[in-house]
Amino acid sequence: MPDHVRNHSAGTESDPAVEARGRHCDPPADSAREPCILYTEGDELYAAMLAAIRAARRHVCLESYIFSVDEVGRRFVEALQERAANGVRVHLMVDAVGSLLGFSRAVERELRKAGVQVRRFHRWSWRRPWLVNRRDHRKLLVVDGRQAWLGGYNIQRECSREVVGEARWRDTHVGVGGCLARRAQLLFDAFWYQRGDRVPTPECPADHSVLLSNQTRRGRLHLNRVLHRMMAGSRHTLDLTTPYFVPTHSIRMALQAAARRGVRVRLLVPRRSDVALAQWAGRAVYDEMINNGIRVYEYLPRFIHAKTMVADGERSLVGTANLDYRSLLLNYELVLQSRQRELAAGLEARFERDLTEAREVRAEHWRRRPRTARLAEALAWSLRRWL
Structure with missing residues (x-):
């Protein structure tokens, strides 16, 4: 079981293909009192994330520094494909360096064929070689703008007790809903469309939580x-x-x-x-x-x-x-x-x-x-x- 319980919901976004999603959401708030769910076991986290993806009705936005298509990653690939094939808008952002070995071109083509929009962040470019030093280290999943997860867990077998046993990595992730999930959606969109200047940087009031991005x-x-x-x-x-x-x-x-x-x-x-x-x-x-x-x-x-x-x-x-x-x-x-x-x-x-x-x-x-x-x-x- 997660170490700390309770859940909540809501949603948002903005930009061309994003506005349709935004119409289903209330205006975003900068901070929230909604309780958070703490995850310290990869299998429990992955199960919660996969269940949310499979239940998605409008959009799924997944971002991961490392996305390895192994025993764990393959389940995410199949869930994303199934949702995209059923008309759900699916965005996947992986880091070009972090996912270099685990996320093959063949898998990328497989996902695109199913309708998933895939991006590799900061591929090597001879025109802008300095960008190789700026990596997308974020790990974020947002489903329908109502549920979001973020933290240290990548999509990889090393974090699964079912796969590697007691040698699994010890990590921490948090699940949020409500206003925090809506802000997570805004932050994903800002990163996808490279419009971070449009998302305000909030302070954290008493008894509240806020999501902070260092995109700008x-x-x-x-x-x-x-x-x-x-x-x-x-x-x-x-x-x-x-x-x-x-x-x-x-x-x-x-x-x-x-x-x-x-x-x-x-x-x-x-x-x-x-x-x-x-x-x-x-x-x-x-x-x-x-x-x-x-x-x-x-x-x-x-x-x-x-x-x-x-x-x-x-x-x-x-x-x-x-x-x-x-x-x-x-x-x-x-x-x-x-x-x-x-x-x-x-x-x-x-x-x-x-x-x-x-x-x-x-x-x-x-x-x-x-x-x-x-x-x-x-x-x-x-x-x-x-x-």
Whole structure:
């Protein structure tokens, strides 16, 4: 069962082919009190997403950094084909780099033949080669503008207990409805049609939640401000989970300032990573973090891919953004900012549970690591702006 329950509904969009969808929806709101559903098991998430796709009546919009047509991805391909063949408008956006190996041209043709509109984000272009460094790291599903899901889960077998067993990735996703689903629809449309400037960047009122996108420069600055405000505004506790910890200078300073104020700052990262270079770069700042009062934990049993932050058990962030240079400065991300205590409590409970399977990095032990490890960390840190 999902860790945190309840659901809601509604819908929206705008642009040529989008206006027909928009007529079925109320005007969008910037924020909402609707409860959220927290998912920490891939099989439960995929089942909920597939059920919603199969029940779609008007439109399905799916976006994923990695879309692998394996035991998991094939089910999504078939569900999208079936809906498109029955007159439902289906949009699929995959990242050209993230889905390079798992999403073949043959599958793309298969989907197009069924009526699915497919895009590969930022294919390689000799005319604009610099775009290869800007990736669509978002994971989003919106169905009929009434239900939406976002978070860390990609469409891939690695996240399924049914397929890979206990070695599955530990991740976090959230399901939303109502005004949040309508805003998710707007954000998908803005990205699909590259019109991010038409979607306002909202603040988050008390007891509300908002969806934040960094598609535009203003949105990117706002998301960074939200991160810093949560760190600067924390009074008692600050708990962060990230698979790739390659923090910018300002993030490091904000975390250390919180610890110096007496805030209990805990950072959870994976012991084993799928990107060794990023892990070495992150370990290069362990000394600095620990010496400034930040408690660092490494999750032991499997790879942890969740991206969450909880401050004082009251405010939270969950989404696609890592605490690294790529997410903060380069990639396109989507984050739920919430001031709902119920969601914060669910995320906090999961964090405490994860800590029971983690080991704290102690200063005395860390200082004894071999010189080869220190060299790898230094080399990786020199490449941090690309990680």
